[in-house]
Amino acid sequence: xxxxxxxxxxxxxxxxxxxxxxxxxxxxxxxxxxxxxxxxxxxxxxxxxxxxxxxxxxxxxxxxxxxxxxxxxxxxxxxxxxxxxxxxxxxxxxxxxxxxxxxxxxxxxxxxxxxxxxxxxxxxxxxxxxxxxxxxxxxxxxxxxxxxxxxxxxxxxxxxxxxxxxxxxxxxxxxxxxxxxxxxxxxxxxxxxxxxxxxxxxxxxxxxxxxxxxxxxxxxxxxxxxxxxxxxxxxxxxxxxxxxxxxxxxxxxxxxxxxxxxxxxxxxxxxxxxxxxxxxxxxxxxxxxxxxxxxxxxxxxxxxxxxxxxxxxxxxxxxxxxxxxxxxxxxxxxxxxxxxxxxxxxxxxxxxxxxxxxxxxxxxxxxxxxxxxxxxxxxxxxxxxxxxxxxxxxxxxxxxxxxxxxxxxxxxxxxxxxxxxxxxxxxxxxxxxxxxxxxxxxxxxxxxxxxxx
Numbered sequence: 001x002x003x004x005x006x007x008x009x010x011x012x013x014x015x016x017x018x019x020x021x022x023x024x025x026x027x028x029x030x031x032x033x034x035x036x037x038x039x040x041x042x043x044x045x046x047x048x049x050x051x052x053x054x055x056x057x058x059x060x061x062x063x064x065x066x067x068x069x070x071x072x073x074x075x076x077x078x079x080x081x082x083x084x085x086x087x088x089x090x091x092x093x094x095x096x097x098x099x100x101x102x103x104x105x106x107x108x109x110x111x112x113x114x115x116x117x118x119x120x121x122x123x124x125x126x127x128x129x130x131x132x133x134x135x136x137x138x139x140x141x142x143x144x145x146x147x148x149x150x151x152x153x154x155x156x157x158x159x160x161x162x163x164x165x166x167x168x169x170x171x172x173x174x175x176x177x178x179x180x181x182x183x184x185x186x187x188x189x190x191x192x193x194x195x196x197x198x199x200x201x202x203x204x205x206x207x208x209x210x211x212x213x214x215x216x217x218x219x220x221x222x223x224x225x226x227x228x229x230x231x232x233x234x235x236x237x238x239x240x241x242x243x244x245x246x247x248x249x250x251x252x253x254x255x256x257x258x259x260x261x262x263x264x265x266x267x268x269x270x271x272x273x274x275x276x277x278x279x280x281x282x283x284x285x286x287x288x289x290x291x292x293x294x295x296x297x298x299x300x301x302x303x304x305x306x307x308x309x310x311x312x313x314x315x316x317x318x319x320x321x322x323x324x325x326x327x328x329x330x331x332x333x334x335x336x337x338x339x340x341x342x343x344x345x346x347x348x349x350x351x352x353x354x355x356x357x358x359x360x361x362x363x364x365x366x367x368x369x370x371x372x373x374x375x376x377x378x379x380x381x382x383x384x385x386x387x388x389x390x391x392x393x394x395x396x397x398x399x400x401x402x403x404x405x406x407x408x409x410x411x412x413x414x415x416x417x418x419x420x421x422x423x424x425x426x427x428x429x430x431x432x433x434x435x436x437x438x439x440x441x442x443x444x445x446x447x448x449x450x451x452x453x
Contacts, residue, residue, distance in 0.1 A: 007143040007224045015146070017212035018137060019154045021086060023161035024205025025130050026308075028097050028123075028198045030165030033269040034304045035194075036120055038297045039101055039187055041274070041288040043113040052408055053117045054270055058400035060125040061393055065132045069390025072133045080215035082133035082140065089130025090206035094199035096123035101187040101195045128393070130206065135389045139377040140215065147377050148322055151370040152315045158369055159312025159362075161205075166305035168194040170298045180298060184289045190298075250379040251392060253440040254372050258395035260433035261335060261368050264426035266400040267407060268342060268361070271422030273300045279420040280351050299351065303358050307341075310362025311369070318370055328437050331371040335434035338364020342427030346420055364430060375442050 010018070037045075040053050072085050079087070096119055103115035138150035172178040172190040182188045216224075277283045277296040287293045314334075321330045341360025348354055373389075380388040407422060415421040 009143060009146055010141065015150055015153045017209060018141060019150070019157050021206040021209035022134055022154045023157040024090065024202035025127060026158040026161035027165040028093050028202040029127055030162040030304065030308065031097065031195055031198045032123055034166050034301050035169065035191055035297070036100070037270055037273050039191065040113065040116055042185065042187055043103060043116045044185070045113055052404055053120070055401060055404035058397035058404065060121050061128040062397035062401070064125050064128040065393035066387060066390035068129055068132045069136065069387040072136060073384065073387055076218050079210070082137045082215065083210045083213070085133040086130040086206055087210050089126050089128070090203045092126035093123060093130060094203045096126050097195045097199035097202070101192045132390050132393065135373055136385045139385045140221070144378055148319045148370070148374045151373045152318045155315035155366050155369040156312045159308045159315060159366065162308035163305045163312065165198060166301045166308060168197065170301055173298065180294045181289070181291055188294060247391065248379045250441050251376055251388065254376055255395035257433050257436045257440060258372060259399045260429045260436060262396045263399035263403050264338065264342065264430040264433065265368070266403045267422045267426030270407070271419040273297055274419040275345065275423050276300050280348070280354065285417065303354055306355050307358040307362035307365055310359050311366030314363055314366035315370055318367070327371055327375050328440055328442055331367050332434045332437040334363045334367030335430050335437065339427045339430035339434065342423050342430060345423050375440065
């Protein structure tokens with residue numbers, strides 16, 4: 001039997017370059033999560049049905065990520081193993097970012113709201129094509145001792161990209177003078193130009209990672225892992241079902257945590273803009289085009305930039321915190337802080353105090369983007385990293401689908417379409433997620449080694 005070698009540790013800048021593409025992905029993702037509801041309302045979406053228009057996005061991700069994971073495990077070409085996929089995803093995401101705010105231009109074919117929902121689906125599918133291989137790339141290139149550092153670096157750069165993406169419409173309006181209002185049914189120019197820039201930045205960041213990152217060729221990669229001892233090979237659907245059945249226990253337990261975490265996050269993304277506009281700024285529910293509404297929407301972008309800034313800083317602290325209170329303890333604490341942040345919005349009257357709510361949400365977001373993957377990557381077989389990272393996405397997309405189907409009905413029928421209760425519901429689910437963390441089996445003891453300069 002061949003001796004299994006330990007992967008060499010990578011330097012700070014090697015991990016930075018490997019993760020830099022995520023900055024661009026999150027730049028685009030921040031524009032989507034912060035402003036898609038606003039754009040859809042501009043095109044005529046009723047607040048009571050708003051979450052239904054988001055349904056296509058997680059459905060697409062549920063299908064796309066396992067497929068991309070499966071094939072990226074088997075792709076070895078001149079560009080590498082994972083890089084062909086996130087480069088393709090970047091190009092498609094850039095196109096979708098340009099088309100979403102221009103959906104009204106296709107009104108001669110279909111109603112803008114239908115085109116907008118389709119563009120939202122295409123955008124999310126493209127983000128998933130780009131995003132999934134990045135998670136697998138960390139596990140491919142780093143030894144176990146650097147997994148937390150690798151995912152924390154990704155989370156930090158995610159935060160930086162999200163800050164810039166969330167603030168860009170406000171910057172263009174307040175600093176450059178680009179108009180933030182438009183005729184009913186038309187997306188304001190500050191949003192339009194932000195989406196254009198987001199597409200360009202996303203592609204540029206991905207190209208940087210493609211150029212600057214090396215992947216192990218198959219022969220070298222095999223030296224770091226146990227040889228494949230399976231005797232019966234399965235392909236296609238049979239292999240997918242076999243992987244599903246043999247899903248590691250830790251992955252199933254993390255799935256429950258992910259369900260409650262991502263239900264909460266999805267509630268926040270869908271309901272924050274209408275909730276802030278009506279509950280904090282006291283605007284009428286049907287107002288989607290006034291200067292006051294657009295100012296409230298821009299303020300939500302500033303709030304989102306704060307929680308992303310907190311997550312970026314917090315991500316760098318995660319390896320040190322994990323050494324002291326464990327991965328499970330770190331994640332549970334972070335999720336509880338997120339629950340406090342979401343629920344607190346209901347009790348705040350001064351809109352500037354909402355920045356404090358974003359601190360708690362930022363701690364949760366930073367941990368959600370790092371800790372589950374650090375725990376998971378230590379419990380799955382090396383040859384299945386891509387497909388299991390893709391399957392793990394089920395536990396992200398499924399709660400979003402459930403939320404899309406039922407949260408609008410709950411808000412409309414139980415709370416008279418008062419969107420603030422969508423945030424309270426998200427906070428309750430975040431608390432439940434914190435509790436379920438303690439039932440996760442994280443038995444593999446990983447020595448956390450600081451990243452070298």
